[in-house]
Amino acid sequence: MTQSPFDKVVDRHGTHCAKWDSMESLYGVPASDGIAMWVADMDFHPPACVQKAVEDMAAHGVYGYFGDESDYKAAIAWWMQNRHGWTIEPDWIFTTHGLVNGTGLCLDTFTKEGDGVVLTTPVYHAFARTIKAAGRTVVECELALNDGYYEMDFEAWDAQMTGKETMFILCSPHNPGGRVWTRDELQGVADFCIRHDLILVSDEIHHDLVFAGHTHIPMAQFRDITDRLVMMTATTKTFNIAGTHSGNVIIEDPNLRGKFATRLAALGISPNSFGLNMATAAYSPEGAAWVDDLIAYLDGNRKLFDDTINAIPGLKSMPLEATYLAWVDFSGTGMTRQEFTDRVQKDAHIAPNHGPTFGKGGESYLRFNLATPRSIVEEACTRLRNTFSDLQ
Template identity: 40%
Template structure:
């Protein structure tokens, strides 16, 4: 299962259980035979998490204590150590707050820092839950559509500035970006910081994908762009994507600014949340012991991406974007000349591949599809063959 020299991900696959979103997505096809579907939508990896994570959970079960969580100081120290080692930035432990996942944390931040009808800016196409949480908190969704240049996304702050109405209060930047996998350069992040400073906006930087970067690339965590540049930011990170433990539902909300931190903590307290014991324990052990797993994983995923892109980009009508990070391919189907809906149905019922449709990611996403490549190379190859046979 685990090779002496590292992880053999071809043989380190988790079973997909009935009580999972990945399985629900297959059931939602309403097909009589669901066995042949490739579930490449939901962003859970197909792999088991690091072996130490599994053995820790087994040990917890053996001990038989399933009560409330304690030990946050140890968890916080591990977060600061992780960020220092991996991202060259060491927050103070007391800056690290936790939440039941980053989407929940964004909701709490919206309530802490903004009022109903305030404008919240996102850079589309982007992770669909941003718009859901903004809308369901009755804030105004402001989408700044990114520009696609030479097959890569760029922020369009000039256009955004021209559209500003005066009610904008907060910006959410996904860094690295999902979908499209862009790693924002230091200069691009400085531009965002100055934009926020100029317009008196609070900035949330969602860095949930910060560890999932191609081995040859480097993500720059926002606080490293320069200490005195801009203080009104909230950095969100998590172990859940990095180590495939999203069911642990936890995330880190790191706020160096005292006044922002105080406001966030009050709003978080008002939710009644206390840490999920299992998520916290698994996250901590993953940070402590998951280094080998992660570095092997990144090599494996990069190989999958190359295979996928290479095969898909041979087709005249499809363009798979060059991705710097994440394990999510983003493919443009507009040249097929068919609608997103038809392409979606074709992918689902003819190719038997479940993907995420681009329009759910907002402006600029229409007729793109997102495919999760954190799965076996065999399955990635199978998916390209199926796509080829129906879209060539």
């Protein structure tokens, strides 16, 4: 059988890699034999077109300010049209230092201190951290768990609103649950934001990593919320170039766009040339073919991991529709959070993300990053099976 390029094990130890080099200090998982499955980046090389873009920059050898973003913005527009059926104009696009920075800029531009910001928890932990640091209030609207899937619970959320909320941050597709929200669910979000007069920031960073049988719908397709919508996308998750810290805030409404442009100008924010060159190369037919191969490979990892986890009594992996982040519920074991976490970290030597960091509803969960060579996923599966062998 032909080996996939994604099967290649790349040793990231000693490369200032947060995921692998910080594992021991943060999780107590030894660097010598530990498996890092926490930070949401991949252990794969990016497509050759991206690598070539960096090599061309190095060959030129002069690293000055980036000018003329027309090719870069055209590549973004091409990608969104061809991969997502979403038509955008170049002047709608702002480049930020990643989407956590984009989130912070949205908070700074469209809210004030003390405002409530709605999160549908459990959800990506950096949202709450950024909201709190900005002096805003996190309003946790917990997702309903029905038959192992997360669902929107608008009736319950309506009852939580006090009138102090000014923004809703949506994670679409959802991290950590891996849900691809349906058209009806997204329309429900739009209606909720209109009903409560909220700016809607839609973080769609995982939108390219969707498995067969599911279709991501950009929030921008819901025309009734254009005047309150801020879209956030990036190449970084899709192509494993998170270290470039590049993201895009895309705003169609001229009023919102003007406010955001003014705030960026006031803060003196401009993009780095490496991120723009790599993104331009990535958003191409060659990059698209690589993403298709990546999704097929991740699907294999997903099936392997889920089969293992769901065969262990008391453990349940949420069915993954998108992303490479498995969300595993340990509540059926009857163990305390400390007990099952110790088994994973101290016995299996695996470093996952802890569920409570994602907010309400995450207490009995751990999140595992599956974007790594299959041999590493297989080893993690073996360790988990052995660590919980007394339950089988």
